[in-house]
Amino acid sequence: MALVWIDGKEIVVEKNETLLQAALREGIYIPYYCYHPSLSIVGQCRMCLVKIEGMPKLMTACNTYVPELPKEKKIDGKYDMKVYTRTEEVKEARRGILEFLLLNHPLDCPICDQAGECQLQIYSYEYGNARSDFRFEKLHFPKRVELGEHIVYDAERCIKCTRCIRFCNEITKTQELTLIDRGANTYVDTFEGKKLNNPYSVCTVDICPVGALTFKEFRFKERVWFLQGSNSVCPECSRNCAIRVDTYKGEIMRIVPRFNPEVNNYFMCDFGRLLSERIKNKELRNSPAIKENGAFKVKSEKEFYTTLLSKITRKYNSNEVSVILSGRMTNEEIEAYKVFSLIVFGEVVGEFLYVTGDEDKILIKKEKRANYFGAKTLKMKFTKENEDVTHLIKNKKLVVIIRENVFKGKKEEDIKKNAPSLETVVTFDTFFTETAQLSDFYVPLAGWFEMEGTVINFNGQLQKISKCITPPKGRKPFYDVVSTVLTILKDMDTSDFKSEKTKEIESIKKVLEEFKNREVMNKGFYPWFKEVKNAIPEIKNLSLKDLTSFGIFLKESGNG
Amino acid sequence: MIVKRPVLKWWERLYLPVVEDGLLTTFRHLFKKKVTVQYPEERWVPPEGFRGAPVLLTGLDGREKCTSCKLCMFICPPQAIRIVAGETEHPIEKYPQEFYIDYGLCIFCGYCQEVCPCEAIWLKHEFELADFDRTNLIFGKDKLLQMGRQEPYLKGKEKPLKKG
Ligand code: SF4
Ligand code: SF4
Ligand code: FES
Numbered sequence: 013m014a015l016v017w018i019d020g021k022e023i024v025v026e027k028n029e030t031l032l033q034a035a036l037r038e039g040i041y042i043p044y045y046c047y048h049p050s051l052s053i054v055g056q057c058r059m060c061l062v063k064i065e066g067m068p069k070l071m072t073a074c075n076t077y078v079p080e081l082p083k084e085k086k087i088d089g090k091y092d093m094k095v096y097t098r099t100e101e102v103k104e105a106r107r108g109i110l111e112f113l114l115l116n117h118p119l120d121c122p123i124c125d126q127a128g129e130c131q132l133q134i135y136s137y138e139y140g141n142a143r144s145d146f147r148f149e150k151l152h153f154p155k156r157v158e159l160g161e162h163i164v165y166d167a168e169r170c171i172k173c174t175r176c177i178r179f180c181n182e183i184t185k186t187q188e189l190t191l192i193d194r195g196a197n198t199y200v201d202t203f204e205g206k207k208l209n210n211p212y213s214v215c216t217v218d219i220c221p222v223g224a225l226t227f228k229e230f231r232f233k234e235r236v237w238f239l240q241g242s243n244s245v246c247p248e249c250s251r252n253c254a255i256r257v258d259t260y261k262g263e264i265m266r267i268v269p270r271f272n273p274e275v276n277n278y279f280m281c282d283f284g285r286l287l288s289e290r291i292k293n294k295e296l297r298n299s300p301a302i303k304e305n306g307a308f309k310v311k312s313e314k315e316f317y318t319t320l321l322s323k324i325t326r327k328y329n330s331n332e333v334s335v336i337l338s339g340r341m342t343n344e345e346i347e348a349y350k351v352f353s354l355i356v357f358g359e360v361v362g363e364f365l366y367v368t369g370d371e372d373k374i375l376i377k378k379e380k381r382a383n384y385f386g387a388k389t390l391k392m393k394f395t396k397e398n399e400d401v402t403h404l405i406k407n408k409k410l411v412v413i414i415r416e417n418v419f420k421g422k423k424e425e426d427i428k429k430n431a432p433s434l435e436t437v438v439t440f441d442t443f444f445t446e447t448a449q450l451s452d453f454y455v456p457l458a459g460w461f462e463m464e465g466t467v468i469n470f471n472g473q474l475q476k477i478s479k480c481i482t483p484p485k486g487r488k489p490f491y492d493v494v495s496t497v498l499t500i501l502k503d504m505d506t507s508d509f510k511s512e513k514t515k516e517i518e519s520i521k522k523v524l525e526e527f528k529n530r531e532v533m534n535k536g537f538y539p540w541f542k543e544v545k546n547a548i549p550e551i552k553n554l555s556l557k558d559l560t561s562f563g564i565f566l567k568e569s570g571n572g
Numbered sequence: 573m574i575v576k577r578p579v580l581k582w583w584e585r586l587y588l589p590v591v592e593d594g595l596l597t598t599f600r601h602l603f604k605k606k607v608t609v610q611y612p613e614e615r616w617v618p619p620e621g622f623r624g625a626p627v628l629l630t631g632l633d634g635r636e637k638c639t640s641c642k643l644c645m646f647i648c649p650p651q652a653i654r655i656v657a658g659e660t661e662h663p664i665e666k667y668p669q670e671f672y673i674d675y676g677l678c679i680f681c682g683y684c685q686e687v688c689p690c691e692a693i694w695l696k697h698e699f700e701l702a703d704f705d706r707t708n709l710i711f712g713k714d715k716l717l718q719m720g721r722q723e724p725y726l727k728g729k730e731k732p733l734k735k736g
Contacts (some may be wrong), residue, residue: 122641122689123666156665232657232666235642 014078014092025078032073045221046173047074057173061105065094110140116151118168126223128236160208162228167199170224176216186210215279230266242480246284247460250379252469253280257480264288295444299486300455317500325356334408335362338415339381342465344540348491366394386468389569402430412438417445456487463489464537472570475563491540495533618697623680625698627720637692640668644684652677671713675701
């Protein structure tokens with residue numbers, strides 16, 4: 013531990029901490045390019061120059077560690093180092109460095125995707141010169157190089173900070189990138205025969221401080237100052253990487269990782285990021301529909317749910333019913349499903365599909381559904397690993413599917429063969445999938461980016477997802493569907509269900525009465541969040557305000 | 573704020589003398605040079621710097637100057653501009669695939685012309701934009717470029733951007 017004086021402020025610097033890290037931690041801003049908190053330190057860019065007392069030249073703050081001096085050598089009797097970050101000398105040096113970095117820069121901000129979030133722009137504005145003294149032909153470098161499937165590189169914009177190279181060497185350990193050529197002509201390229209195609213390749217675009225690396229799918233789509241970011245969580249595996257969803261006029265433009273030290277640090281995988289592309293051009297419906305004579309007929313909400321409820325409520329024994337649930341449901345939706353099941357089937361039935369896949373040591377997890385551990389915490393049942401749907405629907409009369417496309421690639425005959433007794437299939441899903449097409453009742457649900465909710469990751473980190481885009485009125489989250497069902501049931505004559513056992517009808521009334529008092533009817537996300545809080549003792553007193561952007565760690569959930 | 577009404581003098585309260593004053597002004601104009609333009613038979617020539625319809629300019633190479641940086645789309649107060657960017661093989665990689673200006677929304681403020689780094693959008697002297705249908709007031713890229721090419725006084729503006 014050493015005591016450092018920076019611009020009149022006393023700062024304690026830990027032994028394994030650099031000057032730059034300590035200064036940033038204490039809110040003294042020193043500009044930097046090549047330093048990145050998760051990568052090794054190289055001191056490549058010279059942007060972080062500061063004046064250290066006793067040193068003949070300016071020093072780079074990012075790779076200066078502070079040794080503890082013996083007592084008699086301490087400066088002013090107590091400091092181990094005295095640092096100036098705002099003297100004329102330092103400012104002059106910064107101006108010089110920025111001029112050097114911009115010597116061969118094409119200055120093509122109008123067509124550069126990074127403009128608006130570019131560190132070159134920001135620092136030039138803050139510390140740089142308005143003009144350059146360079147009056148000669150600029151050096152030219154390869155432009156529009158496709159380093160990988162999703163990455164386009166422009167060597168003229170590159171400042172050779174080597175962040176991308178270090179990322180591939182240290183984080184993914186795939187070592188695709190290197191600097192080729194030397195001196196003024198150096199630029200980044202892949203090794204012979206290699207391509208930048210690792211599962212985390214697009215993270216290089218995020219950490220590139222300038223516009224040299226651009227994400228092909230986002231290239232030229234929208235300028236960043238038009239984008240509206242909302243915090244969410246990646247739904248593609250149980251890591252639940254924190255993400256920011258950038259939208260423009262209700263359309264998702266890109267997904268970028270959001271810093272969360274408990275979950276994903278600064279990174280996310282390409283598969284999750286490309287979700288924004290995968291959900292495009294999928295068929296969507298905006299109102300519930302019933303299949304009549306082989307074709308879906310759109311019904312009004314009231315008519316639809318009245319028909320649906322009178323068809324399925326308390327009609328089947330629980331062994332004739334199969335409910336397939338999905339880890340894509342948020343905690344609130346799971347709680348809402350419990351209520352739904354209690355009313356309609358008299359008990360909580362249903363199994364979560366346990367879908368697994370590849371995992372790696374960096375971020376990607378085995379469970380391919382976001383809220384697998386949320387369902388586990390809420391004590392739901394699971395199927396066997398990657399179980400085929402045909403087992404689940406065998407000899408069933410009613411099948412309810414929520415947020416899963418289980419009949420993918422299956423034909424009506426296949427299903428008939430496995431479950432000859434099957435009478436009704438009800439599907440709740442965001443997209444009008446194959447499963448939806450094969451069902452008798454289809455209810456469109458709001459998608460992952462269209463609703464509020466909470467999810468729990470493999471480690472027990474509870475995070476909140478938010479409504480990044482507003483869905484059309486007919487597409488609701490499942491908890492709102494349940495609220496609607498409750499409201500409609502309240503007005504319905506429950507004796508219509510023709511159940512012989514009047515006791516059960518009584519119980520429907522009782523459940524309804526209870527939930528009327530708990531205010532879950534058509535009030536949106538918050539009352540259901542309260543239900544979740546009641547179900548998980550650890551967060552009983554949690555308020556949404558306490559849920560920071562990092563989320564909250566639950567000891568009793570997850571793998572531990 | 574309370575505005576006090578001016579108290580009229582007895583001379584002004586007599587009414588007729590003041591009316592006479594007004595009529596005199598009217599009659600004086602009978603003998604002055606006429607300023608009325610008999611539109612549409614007579615055409616009015618707008619002065620230099622008049623802000624009419626914003627149009628797109630073409631560069632010397634025959635390509636639109638706009639690189640689709642969308643600064644005009646950003647600055648436009650009534651959000652009358654909409655651009656969809658695309659990628660080309662040209663060394664300047666970006667170009668406007670679609671470019672719309674809604675003259676029904678445009679307030680002819682000239683911000684777009686001022687903000688454009690490529691001098692690609694220019695306010696023309698054209699002011700006769702009326703139509704019976706609002707949708708006809710949304711002009712696409714082709715039409716805007718064509719309007720830009722028509723104007724003789726915009727010819728000088730076709731010079732490529734000065735470096736320096
Ligand atoms: S491409 Fe970006 S991250 Fe890589 S060296 Fe160049 S400026 Fe740095
Ligand atoms: S003149 Fe003003 S209102 Fe009209 S398009 Fe340009 S910026 Fe928009
Ligand atoms: S941040 Fe210190 S040299 Fe680059």
